[in-house]
Amino acid sequence: MGRSPCCEKAHTNKGAWTKEEDQRLVAYINAHGEGCWRSLPKAAGLLRCGKSCRLRWINYLRPDLKRGNFTEEEDALIIHLHALLGNKWSLIAGRLPGRTDNEIKNHWNTHIKRKLLSKGVDPITHRPIDATDCERSEEKKAPRCPDLNLELCMDLPIEMQQEPECSVVPSSTTFLLLDYCRTSLQMN
Structure with missing residues (x-):
């Protein structure tokens, strides 16, 4: 069976935190430290669930959090780490003291x-978006025969490819179709 709910939903506040709630949470954590988030709201006198208290503390109230806009150096570091690690925001946040994984993810998606x-620059592959890449992909899609597209490709996902390749899987049907194309092209 699953875990029991973290709180009694009927008697909890939802929505924006008040200054008084923030002060109670900060005072409790300063006095007792971060402990069991499930029991913290009742002990601190808050009508919130433990998850809400944890997220409020981690994302907004911790004293070591940086406030304000990201610097150019932080942007460059995020881009570099994203190229190495992908969307592993918590690992990236570990290299940017004072920034949360959620904050970095939001900054990536809205600005960077x-x-x-x-x-x-392609934000997924971190490679230049080149017109020749577009032309190559159009060439791949263009049918060689007016009525039939005979390209049978088995490729790795684009992110894993070095050079675009297409391997044709020969079969008797493929050879018949190729002969049909050749003869129909010669007739035109």
């Missing part, structure tokens, strides 16, 4: 991704 795209 757009900045990279405007500079012509």
Whole structure:
């Protein structure tokens, strides 16, 4: 069976935190430290669930959190770490003291991704977006025969490819279709 709910939903506050609630949470954690988040709300005199208290503390109230905009150096470090680690926001946050994983993820999705795209860099692969790549993909899609597309490809996902390749799987049907294409092209 699953875990019991973290709180009694009927008697909890939801929505924005008040200054008084923030002060109670900070005072309790300063006096007793971070402990069991499930029992903290009752002990601190808060009508909140433990998860809500934990997230409020981690994302907003901790004294070691940085406030304000990200610096250019932080942006550059996030881009570099994202190229190495991908969307592993908690690992990236470990290299940026005072920034939370959620804050970094939101900054990536709202600012850095757009900045990279405007500079012509793919935010997923961190490679330049090149017109020749677009032309190559169009060539791959273009049918060789007016009525039939005979490209049978088995490739790795784009992120894992070195050079675009397509391997044709020969079969008797493939050879018949190729002969049909050749003869129909010669007739035109």
